[in-house]
Amino acid sequence: MAKQRVVGIVQARMGSTRLSAKVLKSLRGKPMLVRQLERLKQAAMLDSLIVATTDCAEDTAIAELAKSVGVQAFRGSEKDVLDRYYKAAQEMNADVVVRVTGDCPLHDAEVIHTVIKRFQERHVEYTKTPENFPEGLDTEVFSFSTLETAWRNAKLPSEREHVTPYIRNHPELFKLDEKWTEGTFDYSTYHWSVDTEADFKFVEKVYENFGEREFHMRDVIELLQEQPEFLQINKGGTGYEGLAKSQQEDAEWQKHHG
Numbered sequence: 298m299a300k301q302r303v304v305g306i307v308q309a310r311m312g313s314t315r316l317s318a319k320v321l322k323s324l325r326g327k328p329m330l331v332r333q334l335e336r337l338k339q340a341a342m343l344d345s346l347i348v349a350t351t352d353c354a355e356d357t358a359i360a361e362l363a364k365s366v367g368v369q370a371f372r373g374s375e376k377d378v379l380d381r382y383y384k385a386a387q388e389m390n391a392d393v394v395v396r397v398t399g400d401c402p403l404h405d406a407e408v409i410h411t412v413i414k415r416f417q418e419r420h421v422e423y424t425k426t427p428e429n430f431p432e433g434l435d436t437e438v439f440s441f442s443t444l445e446t447a448w449r450n451a452k453l454p455s456e457r458e459h460v461t462p463y464i465r466n467h468p469e470l471f472k473l474d475e476k477w478t479e480g481t482f483d484y485s486t487y488h489w490s491v492d493t494e495a496d497f498k499f500v501e502k503v504y505e506n507f508g509e510r511e512f513h514m515r516d517v518i519e520l521l522q523e524q525p526e527f528l529q530i531n532k533g534g535t536g537y538e539g540l541a542k543s544q545q546e547d548a549e550w551q552k553h554h555g
Contacts, residue, residue: 303413304391305343306382307334309399310375311355315492320359320399322497325504329491330359332402332504334368339406342413343395349385351375379457383448386441394444396437396460400491402500403433405514411479412436423464424474429482433489434514437461443471484518488531495531502527
């Protein structure tokens with residue numbers, strides 16, 4: 298059996314409503330997105346990596362930034378992120394897609410490896426990060442054929458804007474992995490993605506601590522145990538406010554479309 302081509306797709310755009318142009322904010326002298334891409338490039342189980350941004354003029358900067366650090370870029374629909382993902386995966390000849398978002402500068406190659414291994418060993422069509430891991434390390438892995446089915450059939454705003462809700466909403470169509478945990482800890486309340494200025498300040502503190510040294514999830518957790526005051530910097534965020542907004546739009550869509 299031929300080896301499956303595993304492609305990491307990072308969605309990123311300038312037009313974030315809560316923290317505009319956050320992916321270009323300087324994080325210890327480099328744009329935040331560059332910091333994340335450098336970390337993702339350490340994931341040896343990824344055969345290739347591509348940034349999927351929009352075809353809006355303002356996102357030319359993101360495409361050029363990706364290319365400047367040796368990462369391919371794809372440009373597509375701003376609102377229909379599912380379409381953007383599908384076409385990026387198609388362009389990369391992906392058999393397996395690894396989805397991450399471009400607002401997670403603490404993302405970890407070891408976490409990505411854990412989720413890919415789970416996908417391969419369980420022979421499923423979709424899996425995601427362990428339930429007990431911090432938010433901001435979110436990793437979804439699914440087959441290209443699963444993505445294509447979602448792309449053809451998804452209708453709800455939340456299913457087009459957030460890529461995988463259609464897959465998760467239809468267990469009768471796909472072989473979905475069960476919810477799972479790794480290890481005996483629970484750090485699921487930790488909020489590590491960058492959605493607000495407070496989130497960015499939290500990430501800055503983490504990077505200031507490690508400097509240019511390599512660090513992983515377990516290192517950040519140890520840091521937070523030693524410096525629990527860091528957790529107060531961005532207390533209260535979840536990282537999932539955008540999905541909640543799209544789900545509200547679903548109700549309005551259903552009123553007009555039955």
